[in-house]
Amino acid sequence: MGxxxxxxxGPQHPVLPEPLHLDLVVEDETVVDVLPxxxxxxxxLEKLVETRDYNQFIYVxxxxxxxxxxxxxxxxxxxxxxxxxxxxxxxxxxxxxxxxELSRIHSHLLWLGLAADAFGFESMFMHCWRLRERVLDIFExxxxxxxxxxxxxxxxxNRDIEDSELKAICGVLDGITDxxxxxxxxxxxxxxxxxxxxxVGALTREQALELSMVGPFARASEVAYDVRSxxxxxxxxxxxFQPITDAQGDCYARVKVRCEEVLQSIRIxxxxxxxxxxxxxxxxxxxxxxxxxxxxxxxxxPRGECYYYAQGNGTKFxxxxxxRTPTSQNLAGMVEALKGCDLADVNMVILTIDPCIxxxxx
Amino acid sequence: xxxxxxxxxxxxxxxxxxxxxxxxxxxxxxxxxxVNNEDSVDVVYSxxxxxxxxxxxxxxLPRDARLASITDVYLEAFVCENEIHDLFGIPxxxxxxxxxxxFYRLSTESPMTIISPEKxxxxxxxxxxxxxxxxxxxxxxxxxxxEAASATDAKADAAALDAEMxxxxxxxxxxxxxxxxxxxxxxxxxxxxxxxxA
Amino acid sequence: MGSFHLAAMTxxxxxxxxxxxxxxxxxxxxxxxxxxxxxxxxxxxxxCGMCQRTCxxxxxQASKPERAWTIQPFMCVQCGSCVAACxxxxxxxxxxPTAIATAKHEVRQEVxxxxxxxx
Numbered sequence: 001m002g003x004x005x006x007x008x009x010g011p012q013h014p015v016l017p018e019p020l021h022l023d024l025v026v027e028d029e030t031v032v033d034v035l036p037x038x039x040x041x042x043x044x045l046e047k048l049v050e051t052r053d054y055n056q057f058i059y060v061x062x063x064x065x066x067x068x069x070x071x072x073x074x075x076x077x078x079x080x081x082x083x084x085x086x087x088x089x090x091x092x093x094x095x096x097x098x099x100x101e102l103s104r105i106h107s108h109l110l111w112l113g114l115a116a117d118a119f120g121f122e123s124m125f126m127h128c129w130r131l132r133e134r135v136l137d138i139f140e141x142x143x144x145x146x147x148x149x150x151x152x153x154x155x156x157x158n159r160d161i162e163d164s165e166l167k168a169i170c171g172v173l174d175g176i177t178d179x180x181x182x183x184x185x186x187x188x189x190x191x192x193x194x195x196x197x198x199x200v201g202a203l204t205r206e207q208a209l210e211l212s213m214v215g216p217f218a219r220a221s222e223v224a225y226d227v228r229s230x231x232x233x234x235x236x237x238x239x240x241f242q243p244i245t246d247a248q249g250d251c252y253a254r255v256k257v258r259c260e261e262v263l264q265s266i267r268i269x270x271x272x273x274x275x276x277x278x279x280x281x282x283x284x285x286x287x288x289x290x291x292x293x294x295x296x297x298x299x300x301x302p303r304g305e306c307y308y309y310a311q312g313n314g315t316k317f318x319x320x321x322x323x324r325t326p327t328s329q330n331l332a333g334m335v336e337a338l339k340g341c342d343l344a345d346v347n348m349v350i351l352t353i354d355p356c357i358x359x360x361x362x
Numbered sequence: 363x364x365x366x367x368x369x370x371x372x373x374x375x376x377x378x379x380x381x382x383x384x385x386x387x388x389x390x391x392x393x394x395x396x397v398n399n400e401d402s403v404d405v406v407y408s409x410x411x412x413x414x415x416x417x418x419x420x421x422x423l424p425r426d427a428r429l430a431s432i433t434d435v436y437l438e439a440f441v442c443e444n445e446i447h448d449l450f451g452i453p454x455x456x457x458x459x460x461x462x463x464x465f466y467r468l469s470t471e472s473p474m475t476i477i478s479p480e481k482x483x484x485x486x487x488x489x490x491x492x493x494x495x496x497x498x499x500x501x502x503x504x505x506x507x508x509e510a511a512s513a514t515d516a517k518a519d520a521a522a523l524d525a526e527m528x529x530x531x532x533x534x535x536x537x538x539x540x541x542x543x544x545x546x547x548x549x550x551x552x553x554x555x556x557x558x559x560a
Numbered sequence: 561m562g563s564f565h566l567a568a569m570t571x572x573x574x575x576x577x578x579x580x581x582x583x584x585x586x587x588x589x590x591x592x593x594x595x596x597x598x599x600x601x602x603x604x605x606x607x608c609g610m611c612q613r614t615c616x617x618x619x620x621q622a623s624k625p626e627r628a629w630t631i632q633p634f635m636c637v638q639c640g641s642c643v644a645a646c647x648x649x650x651x652x653x654x655x656x657p658t659a660i661a662t663a664k665h666e667v668r669q670e671v672x673x674x675x676x677x678x679x
Contacts, residue, residue: 035459038441039466047474050481056616059639123570130579144595144653150639158640159593182565212391212438225390230365230413296367296408296417298392307393307408309417315488317481324393324442332438360441361466 004032007343011040015118015347018357022350026343034338036331042361046321053316054080054289055154064323065359066147067110068301070103072323073152075299078233079308080154080318082295084287089280090234092156094272097234098166099143099151101265101272105176106135107302108262111354115255116187118351119196127183131176138169156282166273173266184259197251201337201349204249213333215304215326216257217353221249227300237275238268251345254352288316301326303356325359363413372407372418374429380418381432384409389416391432394442396450398475403450405429423452425475433458449474590655595638597658600629602671604650611642611651627671634664 004027011019019040025033048060061076062069074096081088113128136146142161143149151158161169187193203213208221218225226243228235235241244260246253289312297308304326313319334353341349372380381391392408392415402422409416423429431454433440443454444465451472454460470476573579581588590596607629609622619635620642621628636658643651 037461037465039461039464042466042468044473047478050478050484052616056614056641059616059637059641063637123566127566127569133579140594141591142593144591144593144640144655145638148637150595150637158644179569182569186566209388209390212436227365230363232365294369296369296406296415298365298410298415305392309393309395309406309408311397315484317484320395320397322393322395324395328441329393329438331441 003027009346013347015351016114016355018355020350020355020357022338022346024338024343024346029343031338031341031343031346034335036335038331038357038361040361041358045362046323049318049321051317054312054318055285055316057318057321058153059150061321061323062148062150064362065325065356067107067356068103068303068306068325068359069148070099070152071299071301071306073149074100075297075301075306075308075323076310076321077152077154078299079295079297079310080289081285082297083289083293083310083312084154084285086155086283086285088156088233089283090277091160091279092281094234094237094276095157095161095281096152098161098169098269098272098276099139099149101268102135102138102169103149104265104302105262106132106139108258108265109135109180111258111302111351112183112187112255112262115351118347119193121187121190121193124183124187127179131180131183134172134176138172141165142169153282155285156280158282160281163276166276170270170273173269177263177266180262184263188256188259193255194252196345196348197255197352198248200251200345201341201352202248202250203333203337205247207336208249208333211333211336212329213304214329215301216254216261217304217330217333219243219245220253220257222247225305227298227305234272235268238271241268251348251352258354288312288314289318290314303327303354303359304330323359323362325356325362327355327357327360330355331360365413365415367415367417369417369419372420374420374423374427377407377420378430378432378435381407381435384411385435387411391436391439394439394446396446396452396474398450398477400477401425403427403452403475405446405452407432425451428453428455430454431456431458448472451475590657592655594655595640596654596656597633597638598631598636598642599652599654600631600669601650601652602629602669604648605629605671606648606650607671608647610645610647614641614645616641627673628668629671630666630668632664632666633658634661 004025007024007026009022009024011021019038021037021040023035023037024031045060045064049057052060058073058076062073064072109128109132113125113132116122116124116128139149140146142165143151143159203221205222208218208223213221213223214225222245224243224245229241229243231238231241244257244264246257291312291314294309294311299306299308306326307324309320309322311319330353334350334355337349337353338346389409389411392410394408395406397404397406399422402424405420405423407418407420409418420429429452431439431443433443434456437458440457440459443457444459444461446452447454448463448466448468449472607622607624607627609624612620612622616639617635617637619632621630623630638653640653643653
């Protein structure tokens, strides 16, 4: 048994652009303990509800995170609608889910590219981001923005997608599916990828439940929890939705779950764009929330369940707005997954958990 | 499986026992948050089981209150507990990973408890609006009440007046009394007609 | 087997048209509905101030006494809420992005008096 020493990891580290700091306690080459630290990019966005009214705050909510922008605006809008008693038109709900699933595809492809880059698989990185660019192009065409979409509003959505445009989107997704499947086959069967990921940072189902993990991180440990399976909004119109799970709980399982979720999202978009009803895309929301009116809501972000809480105080400004992001929930799981792994595998474990620190700190 | 949300009240002393009981029943920890009130803080604990999102609210904690940490039961709560300590100034006893107020680098202490000038201005505006509304309302109700009251008062007064008048009339000569009586009856009749018109 | 797929893909991209644009030489034309920058057609503007009130980043000033409409293009986040709120539809979202500048500046437009033809 070697002497324990502490190695700092981050907040600036080549493997991920997120400002996450870890104090790794290592004995020889093995990590025995980990102390995570965040707090480098806290911006106090929750405090901004006091100066932005509930319609304006949606643009602040979007800017919490560049990758989950659509998810945050959607979660915020749903929460406010819940206590304002707003009935969102069906077409708006379908459009929201279509954009949300597109953003899941773009988030997972971005992550897949970064993961491939961390393996040293740089041509894969280029191919993933090439496909992601097509999704961003769909966003640009349908919403007018690449990353910050500003398309959701309290009471509906700002823009409609023509049915012909929806067909075109499905066509683009078909093109992506074909190439994506080849990338996925390569990644999941490649020997060097398997050497880096199989059996690394494994968590059992019991541990995942114990640590209340969420998202693909939990689903890779066979916890079949996905907020989408509650079937709210347009998710209720899906004929069949099963969360994608894997039993191994190691890095390979996490890669696999995310890879398959992209295909699942493509299936969801195709099904919904075939079923989308005609009608209005938004309703007018009048008045201010009642004093003491509050609502709690959960939403499946690309990284897992995100919790929203909003409280009104009788003015057009909200009393409190709170988001608990998936990474905040998964930090304890990350500590557990890192314990016992090799120092060289630390970046692989962190990357497959896909933390979003900027989201977490808001 | 459907998602349903519930809010319920929890006593500050039961926080830890509640968490332990839930852990034993297989609830999943979802989150913790604090809400700043004028001179107190509410803390909300959320748990989920089988699609039920249960929010236990610890209401009106004084500014100098302490809470028991639930990190020995749900380790993942350390992020939220450190955050609440830094932003709202509520310390937690027995925090498993305690950053001692260094979780976020802050320039002011417990920034979320400071009520921003914009909010104060808005509150003031709302208060004035409410006052104005209340005044208008009060004036309206006073008017309505006044009318109702005057109607009942009129009856009571009339009765009292009658008694008084009867006494006076008894002392009067009969022909004068008859005249006064006729005048009073006419007056009452007129009043009643006026009341109907109004 | 897997690597073969990737090799085929890479080989294919060797002979096909590049996915990227050679930026300064080739510029991608913006889509029709793209959020570029806000333009005010001042001849229809009534300086009602709806845009100023609805803007989440407080970057618009509509001043009736000065008859001026001002926007700070580098503070604007192109959310489009002013365009949606404008009662006369004189505000439009132009698809071309905000022009590159070396310093933050504001765009001030004089608003001519409206002829009260309608009333």
